[in-house]
Amino acid sequence: MPPTTMSEPWRIVVAKPGLDGHDRGAKVVARALRDAGNEVIYTGLRRSAQQIVDTVRDEDARFLGLSSLSGAHEHLFPKVCELLKQQGLNDVIVFGGGIIPLGDREPLYACGIRAIFGPGTPTSEILEFIDQATQLENTGVGQESDWYWTSSA
Amino acid sequence: MFEFLEQAKAGDRRSLARTLSALENGSLDIEQAIDVLGPVPTPIDGDWQTLAITGAPGVGKSCLLDGLLRHWAQRGLRVAVLAVDPSSPRTGGALLGDRVRMTVVDDVELNSLIYLRSVATRKASGSVPVIVEDMTKVLLALGWQRVVIETVGAGQSEVRCAALADRIVVVEGPARGDGIQAEKAGLLELADAVLVNKSDLPGAELHADEIRESLELGTGHTPPVHLTSALQGTGVSQAAELLLTLPSSGRSTRARWRERLLAFHERKILESPQLDELLEKLAKGSILLDEALRIIGGENDE
Numbered sequence A: 001m002p003p004t005t006m007s008e009p010w011r012i013v014v015a016k017p018g019l020d021g022h023d024r025g026a027k028v029v030a031r032a033l034r035d036a037g038n039e040v041i042y043t044g045l046r047r048s049a050q051q052i053v054d055t056v057r058d059e060d061a062r063f064l065g066l067s068s069l070s071g072a073h074e075h076l077f078p079k080v081c082e083l084l085k086q087q088g089l090n091d092v093i094v095f096g097g098g099i100i101p102l103g104d105r106e107p108l109y110a111c112g113i114r115a116i117f118g119p120g121t122p123t124s125e126i127l128e129f130i131d132q133a134t135q136l137e138n139t140g141v142g143q144e145s146d147w148y149w150t151s152s153a
Numbered sequence B: 001m002f003e004f005l006e007q008a009k010a011g012d013r014r015s016l017a018r019t020l021s022a023l024e025n026g027s028l029d030i031e032q033a034i035d036v037l038g039p040v041p042t043p044i045d046g047d048w049q050t051l052a053i054t055g056a057p058g059v060g061k062s063c064l065l066d067g068l069l070r071h072w073a074q075r076g077l078r079v080a081v082l083a084v085d086p087s088s089p090r091t092g093g094a095l096l097g098d099r100v101r102m103t104v105v106d107d108v109e110l111n112s113l114i115y116l117r118s119v120a121t122r123k124a125s126g127s128v129p130v131i132v133e134d135m136t137k138v139l140l141a142l143g144w145q146r147v148v149i150e151t152v153g154a155g156q157s158e159v160r161c162a163a164l165a166d167r168i169v170v171v172e173g174p175a176r177g178d179g180i181q182a183e184k185a186g187l188l189e190l191a192d193a194v195l196v197n198k199s200d201l202p203g204a205e206l207h208a209d210e211i212r213e214s215l216e217l218g219t220g221h222t223p224p225v226h227l228t229s230a231l232q233g234t235g236v237s238q239a240a241e242l243l244l245t246l247p248s249s250g251r252s253t254r255a256r257w258r259e260r261l262l263a264f265h266e267r268k269i270l271e272s273p274q275l276d277e278l279l280e281k282l283a284k285g286s287i288l289l290d291e292a293l294r295i296i297g298g299e300n301d302e
Helices: A024-035 A049-058 A073-086 A102-110 A123-135 B003-009 B013-024 B030-037 B061-074 B128-141 B156-163 B179-183 B204-216 B236-244 B253-270 B275-284 B289-301
Strands: A011-015 A039-042 A063-068 A093-098 A113-117 B050-055 B079-085 B094-096 B114-120 B146-152 B167-172 B193-196 B225-227
Touching (some): A011 A049, A024 A039, A024 A063, A049 A063, A049 A073, A049 B013, A049 B114, A063 A073, A073 A093, A073 A102, A093 A123, A113 A123, B003 B030, B013 B114, B013 B128, B030 B128, B050 B061, B061 B079, B061 B146, B079 B128, B094 B114, B114 B128, B128 B146, B128 B156, B128 B253, B146 B156, B193 B204, B193 B236, B204 B225, B225 B236, B275 B289
Parallel strands (some): A011 A039, A011 A063, A039 B094, A063 A093, A093 A113, B050 B167, B079 B146, B167 B193, B193 B225
16 A cells, blocks of 8 residues: 555544444544544444444444443444454454443453443543554454553543 | 455455545545546436535435435445535544434345445545545446435535536425525525425425525526425435436536536646645745646646
């Protein structure tokens, strides 16, 4: 690929998987990402894993942010990651947020999710994560790096 | 060099998405793309290939388009949508929310026939209408039969995007002011058809009548005015049929060519290899604006 200029914004899909009607968190994150100069594609509520992966594919997104407050993250996040890999979208960088207990996070990192942000995370931290994830190599969901961001909340 | 072009040609959707990104960020130009993908097919019997759907924020463009797409896909048409939204002039970022209302892209029976791509106007990095035009060519060359460009009808870039399309549909809603509003110059002048959405609300019929009255005063073919309610689904399939065979009103040919000429001129300027140098000189005050234009123009004559 030819080099892209610094002014090229990242395309980021922010998605709400599953039966979860609370998207204030997703909107706050979407807004912060937008204000940092990115192009944020918001899916709306209650999307299936397949719908989210289709969106990432058609929109050529570099990042996917998943938000869950329903407790179904253990099921839905790995499913999205699995589908991304199946469709060859291995280089998409995935992060998550919402009500996700600390004890649940390890298995999600193992699926290729590179950060989990809990309530109270400063939005600046998410931006730092975005920067770092793009500077490091092989941080896509299906790529070999075992790096992940240790979040403050 | 551009492996994704071959894959896009073979039908891979991700490679299609990548091709559009490459056009957007300038790493691929349209000639290179067409070289690999083959030419844009010529339209059949004067049918349109590109349709702009435009109108003020909140009139229900996305919801309505969702209904139209569903109808067209059920007829087996392959339709691509470029949903254009403004980038923030301050930060360059954008929140692209058209997908929230586009439920048809989630319909597993139909979504192989529909491609939806959100496009931010990115005012800083290039000429949006021209990029949208190039994206349209790629989609047509890849076998998408119709391309719909959805834009908010506010701002020069957005109007110019609409002017590039073969047909322009303006979406209106009730309670958008009195009859005088319909008489005011603007987007309505460019319309080949007007859809008055939210017909379930009071005032829609009246507003449609006012628009009809205004349009009938013009010369030539009067654009049809049709009532729809995207919410209740009334009038939507009729509108979809009407739009498929919509003729050009023939009224705004000059106005559209004006927009296209301006877009073309803007492209010449933005793509000039001397642009940076000229901006530098302009900033220092060592040349004047018309000299700069002459230099850009002269170079294209060579």
